[in-house]
Amino acid sequence: NAGVTQTPKFQVLKTGQSMTLQCAQDMNHEYMSWYRQDPGMGLRLIHYSVGAGITDQGEVPNGYNVSRSTTEDFPLRLLSAAPSQTSVYFCASSEPDSSEGAFFGQGTRLTVV
């Protein structure tokens, strides 16, 4: 059981480039979320989805787009990368009212130069 899989693990982008961070889960979870982790800031919610076709903004959504066409996949798109988006990105999945909490992927370390 793979859980939550993120690709790529590492990425370097030039300012202005676009890219998509992939996230897939095989637990049939209804909820999926994207967080970014910066030193001394904890994790901050970027976007989340409560089901296929339903997404909403979190605390720091600017510069990012998401879509959820299937239960399994929740890609995060950077439209025009900026150095301020240099961060570690984590995808998570969970079930409503579950006693297990959220499961996190291994993370994508993104550097924008």
Add this chain to the structure above:
Amino acid sequence: ELKVEQNPLFLSMQEGKNYTIYCNYSTTSDRLYWYRQDPGKSLESLFVLLSNGAVKQEGRLMASLDTKARLSTLHITAAVHDLSATYFCAVDEGSNYKLTFGKGTLLTVNP
């Protein structure tokens, strides 16, 4: 806006000692999580606290939740080096999909 404050942010302990990490939050919620993160790794779920007065224990770690005080604690008993990591608390705003995290406590256990 929900705020989650952890303290201390840095904790250096000797092996064998006890200590407590505190997590205060600013809104009514009865769902709180503790995670552990090793350097360069993902987050590992430690405890899920779902009601006022909840207490959970795993090995040398014990977590509790007081929703009236809006406070959770993570108590470390007789620390060992393997507990060195960053510990995060996170408060659930929306039933498992909208977590607000504290800034984390970097715990270093010295021999």
